[in-house]
Amino acid sequence: MKNIHFILIAAFGLLTTVDLKAQGIFKNTTRSIPASELQISDQMTTNLIFSNAIKSVDRGNRNILVQKATAVENILQVKAENSGLQNSNLTVITEDGGFYSFAVEYQKVPNNLNLKIQRAEQAELANFEKTVYMDSELAETARKVSMKSRSMPAIRERRFLTGIALTGIYIEKDLLYFQLRLENQTNIPYDIEQFRLFIRDSKQSKRSASQELEQTPMLVYGDAARIPAQSTQTLVVVLPKFTIPDQKHLKIELMEEKGGRHLQIKVKNRHLMNAMQVD
Template sequence: MVAARAQQSSGDYYEGLSRKIGFSQMIAPHGLEITYDKTVHVIFPAPVRYVDLGSTNLIAGKADGAENVIRVKAAKKHFRQETNMSVITEDGNFYTFNVKYADEPLLLNVEMCDFIHDGETVNQPNNAMEIYLQDLDNESPRLVRLIMKSVYKQDKRKIRHIGSKRFGVQFLLKGLYAHNDLLYFHTQVKNRTNVPFDVDFVTYKIIDKKVVKRTAMQEQVIYPLRAFNYVTRINGQSSGCTVFALPKFTIPDDKKLVVEMCEKQGGRHQSFEVDNDDLMLAETINELKVR
């Protein structure tokens, strides 16, 4: 009888030794109504990186051509059991929804405007949780954004010898910063003409310093991970700054980094070069000053 009692389960996980999750650890979900004959769109303040659906009663996916909009609808009519949906966005926030069927949903287009914040801890919503993303080398997306924002707002020109000036347009490297495994390039475009400059793309490429004719030029393209205030048009007699976050890299002695900005449907292309010596002088970011 004693042995039987010893083997009897208490009904709790790990025989009552597990700690219960309190409400302070809970991310409160939002309620979301969906239906079969209409599509509900949920708009987030940052591009969506991950979506998980609680059951096959839901169909969801990114809206075509929009990275921050999720479309959701019911896979079958009048399902009765409530389910859920979870979303992770590029800024490292986690969102959760309890989803149920409704013949006529109250809201067909939902903007998560209460999640739009400036990155400060005091302004974080109580139902968003920061996620560390692999493409940022597990750096905090919120901290990356704060660093870019801080560099942009301070707007200091730390570098004065790197840039290009052609056709009345200037493309400058104002500053170069380093924090953990990321590099931050602070760039500026000045348009001294009266014709607007539309940016087609900006590329970062490591190429050979000396290219022998009739041989293939070796290029290593480095793709920016994030951009703060990405300028796509510079009106006449105006300027604009952008801060790019790139993965950490170094430049061999026989190579150089070429940063090229091409004009859309135009020929006023700009480019400047960065050597490894310049890269090694990148200013260290003081994390305490940007938090």
């Protein structure tokens, strides 16, 4: 009888051990990834220099202004829209899978304006299928698009004799090409401070949080720095293919440096559905 009792106790202990080990196998684990501190100002531009080309950018607050530096793919320029910016965050993913998180705060005079961002040896990597595109190939296709005549009813805005118009959307090899016409009928050159594309809610309650998804161009073909006086020019913006969810739109925004001639247009999903093949 004692032997039977001992065997039952041993068997119960073994089952308990197996059950605990089984629970351990299926138990999820999490690890906190710290964010780097980033100070930005509405009077100065902070430059983030990455080792690889920037693939995507997400802002926690729409008052954080971001753009890639003209003609380069690895420098992100960051600025506050105004001094009322509340603490927020910024997330950047580079084409090598680098994941970078920043805790953003307003500082009239930031401690550092130019930051070289290097990935830690054990940093987290973003997993995505990587397709390699040659810059020369993108530029040649963008050149073809820039030479085409208008292929759709223009979506435009004009203010103070300046304007922006979307005149064509094309697709090739899973890339979208947006043909934009910029005009300046005044004698005052239009210096571009911010050129941004982002998906946002069509209707937004004042109480709801800002929901914007920045669209970072793979290439901007043309002069995205200035619209000379009395001129019209073409920009072609290249983006990885995407569609726009219901109740949202793509906003294309042009902001003048030290000026008030800000321009913006809204692109809906039905416009993307009419994208044409590049011949």
